[in-house]
Amino acid sequence: MERITERYRLAVRALGKFHELASRDTLNEIERDALIQRFEFSFELIWKCAKELLYVQDGIDAASPKKVIRACRETGLLSDAETEQALKMVDDRNLTTYTYDEAFVASLIGSFPEYDAVMHSWLEKLK
Template identity: 30%
Template sequence: MDIEKLEEKFLNYSKALSRLKESLERDESDDIVLDAVIQRFEFTYELSWKLLKAYLSFNGIAEVRTLREAFKEAFAAGLLNEGNVWIDMLEDRNRTSHTYDEAEARAIYEKVKSEYYTILHHLKESIGRELE
């Protein structure tokens, strides 16, 4: 992994995070906004672990193959402080991908808005500082 690929993954993640923020700022009474937030959350979450994988590889910390390995190694390396929240996000991301239940979607939307976005943003800040 070279620095250009890592920076590209960081840029893609940053863009996805920005799009998630945009959707969170819209009127949540519109069902389309709820759907957009969940879809953007799923996409941003996928990019987060790919960014972590690239970062860990670039820094020679670990070669990870799975999402759980990436989070475990990133937590051990001090990139993530909220290990349990990342696992909660994984579980919610998996729930949104396999079924659609409006009450569950609303609950996940609330978690994205109140907690998950902040955690995802912290990852951007942590890796951004490392890339400066």
């Protein structure tokens, strides 16, 4: 449980930093890049926290983000709509590593308000 508590604490902190930038109306290029990095960090910490919790509480050993997300839906940690958004987050997170064009960045940043809400809800249910 100590490991889950530490992961949770780190996820809360990372998501707070993500929210701080995601809620701004305008961003310069450096802030935009930082926001994308904060999204990546926040998402990674949350799904790994969920993975650990699923294993400890339910005996579910899911190795990938998408498997963890689906297991979270099955155990009631995510609604169907949240699951759909979380699965989209995985795809977008993967694209941030390999694709960096302006159209993608604009689309991604446009998704951040919804992602922020889903990650906050998910993290609250992991508490």
